[in-house]
Amino acid sequence: MKRLDTAQPDFRAAFARLLDDREGDTARVDAPVAEILAAVRARGDEALCAYTARFDRMPVTPDRLRITEAEIEAACARVPPDLLAALDVAATRIEAFHRAQMPADLRYTDADGVDLGMRWTALDAVGLYVPGGTAAYPSSVLMNAMPARVAGAARLAMCVPTPDGVLNPLVLAAARRAGVTEIYRVGGAQAVAAMAYGTATIRPVDRVVGPGNAYVAEAKRQVFGRVGIDSIAGPSEVVVVADSGTDPRIVALDLLAQAEHDALAQSILITQDATLADRVAEAVEAELRTLPRAAIAGASWGAHGAIITVRDLDEAASLIDAIAPEHLELLLADPEPLFARVRHAGAIFLGRQCAEAIGDYVGGPNHVLPTSRTARFASGLSVFDFLKRTTFIGAGPDALRRIGPAAVALARAEGLDAHALSVSARLDAVARESDKA
Numbered sequence: 069m070k071r072l073d074t075a076q077p078d079f080r081a082a083f084a085r086l087l088d089d090r091e092g093d094t095a096r097v098d099a100p101v102a103e104i105l106a107a108v109r110a111r112g113d114e115a116l117c118a119y120t121a122r123f124d125r126m127p128v129t130p131d132r133l134r135i136t137e138a139e140i141e142a143a144c145a146r147v148p149p150d151l152l153a154a155l156d157v158a159a160t161r162i163e164a165f166h167r168a169q170m171p172a173d174l175r176y177t178d179a180d181g182v183d184l185g186m187r188w189t190a191l192d193a194v195g196l197y198v199p200g201g202t203a204a205y206p207s208s209v210l211m212n213a214m215p216a217r218v219a220g221a222a223r224l225a226m227c228v229p230t231p232d233g234v235l236n237p238l239v240l241a242a243a244r245r246a247g248v249t250e251i252y253r254v255g256g257a258q259a260v261a262a263m264a265y266g267t268a269t270i271r272p273v274d275r276v277v278g279p280g281n282a283y284v285a286e287a288k289r290q291v292f293g294r295v296g297i298d299s300i301a302g303p304s305e306v307v308v309v310a311d312s313g314t315d316p317r318i319v320a321l322d323l324l325a326q327a328e329h330d331a332l333a334q335s336i337l338i339t340q341d342a343t344l345a346d347r348v349a350e351a352v353e354a355e356l357r358t359l360p361r362a363a364i365a366g367a368s369w370g371a372h373g374a375i376i377t378v379r380d381l382d383e384a385a386s387l388i389d390a391i392a393p394e395h396l397e398l399l400l401a402d403p404e405p406l407f408a409r410v411r412h413a414g415a416i417f418l419g420r421q422c423a424e425a426i427g428d429y430v431g432g433p434n435h436v437l438p439t440s441r442t443a444r445f446a447s448g449l450s451v452f453d454f455l456k457r458t459t460f461i462g463a464g465p466d467a468l469r470r471i472g473p474a475a476v477a478l479a480r481a482e483g484l485d486a487h488a489l490s491v492s493a494r495l496d497a498v499a500r501e502s503d504k505a
């Protein structure tokens with residue numbers, strides 16, 4: 069963990085190193101991924117089965133790629149009722165928030181008499197990638213599937229690898245709660261290829277979403293254009309801003325909650341209180357002595373964690389905007405003044421009681437959020453990822469007379485004569501009609 073203070077002479081350089089310290093860790097997998105995509109495109113199910121046997125150590129025939137209704141039912145029956153109830157709380161709240169996001173269509177007639185508008189329609193088919201093994205988060209199944217459902221996507225296909233044939237039953241329970249029943253036991257770049265190009269068993273989709281390892285992320289990059297994709301998820305991040313009234317252990321636990329995701333995760337505390345900074349550093353070490361995932365959390369905190377002491381909230385706000393964190397917690401007596409100033413963050417958690425983990429599971433907004441400073445230009449997953457806009461224009465004779473001549477002039481200036489004629493011929497016809505009348 070690094071200790072920084074905005075008053076130190078080399079602060080800017082130290083802060084820049086902190087922002088960069090996770091770059092360059094991604095393995096180059098573009099060539100093997102291109103080979104897998106080409107093989108699935110050419111050989112379909114046969115290649116899917118071969119890669120599944122090789123990478124997930126699970127021999128499978130094409131007729132067994134899809135997880136059956138009976139298997140889904142059997143898995144759900146193994147989930148304890150209290151967990152099913154918790155899943156239901158989460159799903160209900162996620163659905164309600166995403167329903168509130170749904171945009172309205174637009175239609176009006178402007179001063180020139182032109183009928184104008186914009187209509188939202190859902191994607192036909194969406195592919196949801198769920199990472200396999202112990203990395204699978206049932207909560208992420210809900211976060212990816214619920215907005216697609218709420219947006220009105222007609223078909224939702226899910227791919228999840230089952231290494232050695234094993235799958236967390238709660239993943240299937242989450243899928244069923246989100247209304248996803250088309251589920252395939254296939255993972256990695258081959259799953260992304262199947263969803264993008266289609267095979268005899270898996271029909272192609274229009275957009276592939278969901279997190280995954282470097283192979284999955286690279287496959288999404290390579291199929292982009294053929295299908296849409298969501299953003300490429302990087303390792304998790306949190307910035308916690310705390311004041312002297314905040315319990316140091318609570319701050320430490322929130323920093324570790326992010327650190328335990330991944331050794332590349334980054335947890336940063338910003339505070340004006342140097343004493344709180346010391347106590348939080350001690351509390352993190354104390355918690356690491358008992359935390360089950362201490363190996364991951366300790367590695368993340370040791371290599372990428374930081375505590376930054378600032379003079380005032382102005383400094384805090386400008387550092388936060390420079391970091392553009394995935395998550396921002398304002399553990400302050402009054403979070404509103406800083407909340408009003410910050411512009412770049414994936415999701416903001418207001419007040420000392422609101423743990424980021426509330427947002428991971430049951431808050432309602434999506435936990436699939438922009439990482440690696442992309443919150444400067446990107447947003448978390450939402451219904452907008454599963455909707456597209458179509459604009460429309462209607463112009464009768466009066467409207468054409470008013471705006472048509474400008475179109476003719478611009479078309480001629482661009483040397484596009486058919487464009488110009490397609491409008492001027494209509495203008496001539498309108499003129500003839502009005503002469504007749």
Ligand SMILES: NC(=O)c1ccc[n+]([C@@H]2O[C@H](COP(=O)([O-])OP(=O)(O)OC[C@H]3O[C@@H](n4cnc5c(N)ncnc54)[C@H](O)[C@@H]3O)[C@@H](O)[C@H]2O)c1
Pocket residue numbers: 100123124198199200201202203204205208229254255256257258279280281282283284301302329330436
């Ligand atoms: N941001 C989030 O919300 C979130 C949630 C869960 C997991 N994750 C991330 O997802 C990732 C999960 O990784 P994972 O590997 O456990 O599961 P995964 O499902 O992403 O990848 C497993 C697949 O990788 C492929 N693969 C493995 N080795 C390969 C090789 N040598 N060549 C070609 N393909 C190979 C296999 O096809 C295998 O099925 C982690 O990086 C984790 O941090 C992110």
Ligand SMILES: N[C@H](CO)Cc1c[nH]c[nH+]1
Pocket residue numbers: 205207208304329428435436437
């Ligand atoms: N914090 C993670 C990235 O936003 C999401 C998650 C899933 N489960 C627990 N946490």
Ligand SMILES: [Zn+2]
Pocket residue numbers: 325326329425428
């Ligand atoms: Zn989390």
